Amino acid sequence: MTRSLEIQRLSKQYRLGQTQHHQMLRERLVEMIKHPFGGVKGTESIWALRDVSFDADEGEVIGIVGRNGAGKSTLLKILSKITYPTSGEIRVNGRVASLLEVGTGFHDELTGRENIYLNGSILGMRKREVEERFDAIVDFSGVERFIDTPIKHYSSGMRLRLGFAVAAHLEPDVLIVDEVLAVGDAGFQKKCIRAMEGLRNSGRTVLFVSHNLAAVENLCSRGIWIDAGRVRMDGAAKDVIESYMGSFSGERVSGFDLSGTENRSGSGEIRYTRFEYLSPEGTPCAVVRSGDPLVLRLHYHAEKTIRDPSFGIRLFTQMGTLITQTGHLLHGIHIPKVEPGDGYVELEIDSLNLVPGQYPFSLWITGQSSKMVFDGDVRGSLEVEVADVYKSGRMLDSTHGLVYFPQRWRV
Amino acid sequence: MIRELWAYRELVYFLAWRDVKVRYKQTVLGVLWAVIQPFFTMVLFTLLFGQLAKIPTDGIPGPIFYFSALVPWIYFSSTVTNAGMSLVANSGLFTKIYFPRIILPAAAALSNLVDFLISSVFLVGFIVYYEVPLGWNLLLWPVLVVLLMLLALGLGAFFAALNVKYRDIKYALPFFIQLLLFATPIIYPASMIPERFQWLLALNPLSALIEVFRHVVVPNRSVDWNILGISAAIIGVLFIAGVAYFKGTEKAMADLV
Numbered sequence: 302m303t304r305s306l307e308i309q310r311l312s313k314q315y316r317l318g319q320t321q322h323h324q325m326l327r328e329r330l331v332e333m334i335k336h337p338f339g340g341v342k343g344t345e346s347i348w349a350l351r352d353v354s355f356d357a358d359e360g361e362v363i364g365i366v367g368r369n370g371a372g373k374s375t376l377l378k379i380l381s382k383i384t385y386p387t388s389g390e391i392r393v394n395g396r397v398a399s400l401l402e403v404g405t406g407f408h409d410e411l412t413g414r415e416n417i418y419l420n421g422s423i424l425g426m427r428k429r430e431v432e433e434r435f436d437a438i439v440d441f442s443g444v445e446r447f448i449d450t451p452i453k454h455y456s457s458g459m460r461l462r463l464g465f466a467v468a469a470h471l472e473p474d475v476l477i478v479d480e481v482l483a484v485g486d487a488g489f490q491k492k493c494i495r496a497m498e499g500l501r502n503s504g505r506t507v508l509f510v511s512h513n514l515a516a517v518e519n520l521c522s523r524g525i526w527i528d529a530g531r532v533r534m535d536g537a538a539k540d541v542i543e544s545y546m547g548s549f550s551g552e553r554v555s556g557f558d559l560s561g562t563e564n565r566s567g568s569g570e571i572r573y574t575r576f577e578y579l580s581p582e583g584t585p586c587a588v589v590r591s592g593d594p595l596v597l598r599l600h601y602h603a604e605k606t607i608r609d610p611s612f613g614i615r616l617f618t619q620m621g622t623l624i625t626q627t628g629h630l631l632h633g634i635h636i637p638k639v640e641p642g643d644g645y646v647e648l649e650i651d652s653l654n655l656v657p658g659q660y661p662f663s664l665w666i667t668g669q670s671s672k673m674v675f676d677g678d679v680r681g682s683l684e685v686e687v688a689d690v691y692k693s694g695r696m697l698d699s700t701h702g703l704v705y706f707p708q709r710w711r712v
Numbered sequence: 713m714i715r716e717l718w719a720y721r722e723l724v725y726f727l728a729w730r731d732v733k734v735r736y737k738q739t740v741l742g743v744l745w746a747v748i749q750p751f752f753t754m755v756l757f758t759l760l761f762g763q764l765a766k767i768p769t770d771g772i773p774g775p776i777f778y779f780s781a782l783v784p785w786i787y788f789s790s791t792v793t794n795a796g797m798s799l800v801a802n803s804g805l806f807t808k809i810y811f812p813r814i815i816l817p818a819a820a821a822l823s824n825l826v827d828f829l830i831s832s833v834f835l836v837g838f839i840v841y842y843e844v845p846l847g848w849n850l851l852l853w854p855v856l857v858v859l860l861m862l863l864a865l866g867l868g869a870f871f872a873a874l875n876v877k878y879r880d881i882k883y884a885l886p887f888f889i890q891l892l893l894f895a896t897p898i899i900y901p902a903s904m905i906p907e908r909f910q911w912l913l914a915l916n917p918l919s920a921l922i923e924v925f926r927h928v929v930v931p932n933r934s935v936d937w938n939i940l941g942i943s944a945a946i947i948g949v950l951f952i953a954g955v956a957y958f959k960g961t962e963k964a965m966a967d968l969v
Contacts, residue, residue, distance in 0.1 A: 385964075422722055422723050
């Protein structure tokens with residue numbers, strides 16, 4: 302078997318603030334005048350990837366799993382040459398194509414036919430290659446009737462199929478795919494999976510990131526689990542996924558256990574002991590995704606009978622801005638008393654309309670008057686993962702703000 | 713780098729083709745837009761500067777005097793602007809897929825060439841109408857076009873790279889271009905500038921270019937080879953410096969946008 306990909310001690314450092322804030326030349330000039338010998342101010346930095354090494358052989362389909370911000374996307378971007386590593390080496394045998402988004406560079410005003418040529422060319426196909434495969438692409442996409450219609454009149458599903466059709470005919474030696482299976486209907490997903498199986502059978506190497514762990518397990522022979530910028534596990538896809546899932550449940554017992562939490566305020570007659578993320582059916586959620594329904598079950602332990610308690614939660618951004626505060630009293634629900642011992646309250650959220658990211662929250666239990674604090678400043682954290690909330694293949698991220706509304710566009 | 717660019721030559725063509733296609737799709741007047749802008753600017757200049765302010769035109773009929781300078785000027789200003797904005801405008805593209813980044817400003821330079829050629833055809837109409845005799849100088853025209861492209865692309869690439877890093881470039885750029893309009897002999901002939909300041913013209917490579925563009929069309933005055941030579945050298949340096957700066961910042965671009 303031939304090596305198609307060798308990655309050695311790949312690291313990527315980001316300077317904090319580099320991406321959030323666009324510097325102004327004016328500011329930079331003022332800075333230079335004020336501190337002519339100062340140089341650029343030192344900024345904090347983080348390692349998005351640290352010493353990542355692995356090899357891939359021809360015909361291997363590798364699923365990459367890991368949480369939001371673990372470094373999966375950074376890894377794919379480096380392998381696609383979109384961004385450059387701070388250190389480390391990559392050796393690739395053959396042509397690499399990356400599909401970080403379906404239909405990159407599609408232009409609304411152009412027809413399906415024109416977009417096939419444009420998109421193909423952007424993905425690295427020669428005009429001659431596109432011409433040769435044109436009929437097959439159109440056939441695969443299933444939009445032949447509208448091929449000479451500007452794609453602004455296409456439905457999102459049609460655009461997606463057209464975009465994937467072009468990508469499926471790339472015939473690269475190494476294909477890098479990011480989360481495209483999460484989109485589209487079941488029929489489309491089957492088509493995608495068949496296309497990727499075809500690549501595997503013809504000896505291509507596929508690197509595949511997805512939150513759809515079932516798809517990873519079905520499609521991939523090997524899994525790599527990236528955690529906090531490092532390879533945490535590399536092995537058979539089934540084993541890696543099992544361990545990865547296991548890390549969530551392990552956390553539920555220990556990490557979400559609140560008994561050891563420090564710096565809590567309040568008198569302590571009643572305290573939160575732990576919390577759980579559940580689906581509305583009551584099964585534990587390994588992954589919380591944008592737009593999912595979610596039940597937050599808050600367990601408590603009361604030392605004695607508590608009269609008129611008030612349970613509540615505040616959800617924050619990482620910058621500390623309050624997103625929402627809620628409690629059962631807001632709903633006019635009154636709890637006359639809580640008996641000594643263990644119990645729980647549940648907050649059921651119909652749809653978690655938050656963009657992916659990490660959201661700290663704090664819990665409290667007070668008496669009828671908020672001055673009488675039983676338990677306060679109880680810190681927890683909610684991690685929201687990417688989802689295709691608009692069913693369009695366009696993932697939400699922090700550039701789309703903080704929240705999204707359930708919505709429809711009419712055009 | 714040149715080999716890589718060659719491998720991606722079709723992408724330059726496709727992106728330029730996309731820009732042209734999108735620019736004229738769904739406009740009633742279509743490609744006429746390429747001519748409307750220089751034409752009406754020319755009419756305005758002829759009335760304002762020629763008739764009203766009585767700025768001399770080197771004995772060239774006003775419309776030809778202005779139009780022959782406006783065609784390259786509009787190419788220059790729109791290419792520097794479009795190329796300068798090309799990275800930020802296409803950030804959705806180059807943060808998702810790899811290709812040599814220089815392709816984006818290069819495609820802007822190429823797509824504007826279409827407009828340039830269309831309005832150049834129009835210029836030929838003027839020449840015929842005013843019965844301007846044709847001269848051997850006309851052979852110089854393709855050389856001038858290449859120099860003009862190199863200058864616009866060099867500056868455009870420089871501003872594009874700067875724009876990714878510093879977002880106030882998009883405010884500074886139109887201002888810079890406006891200043892340059894007056895620092896270049898477009899509404900006035902270079903001959904109006906006193907003898908002892910003529911050397912200043914050589915410093916602004918666009919001056920010599922535009923002046924020669926004019927005299928290629930209307931051969932009433934010989935080409936100043938010295939100034940053209942100096943300008944060509946400056947253009948070469950600016951182009952290499954602009955592209956080198958672009959290449960130098962290329963690696964960090966996707967992290968900054």
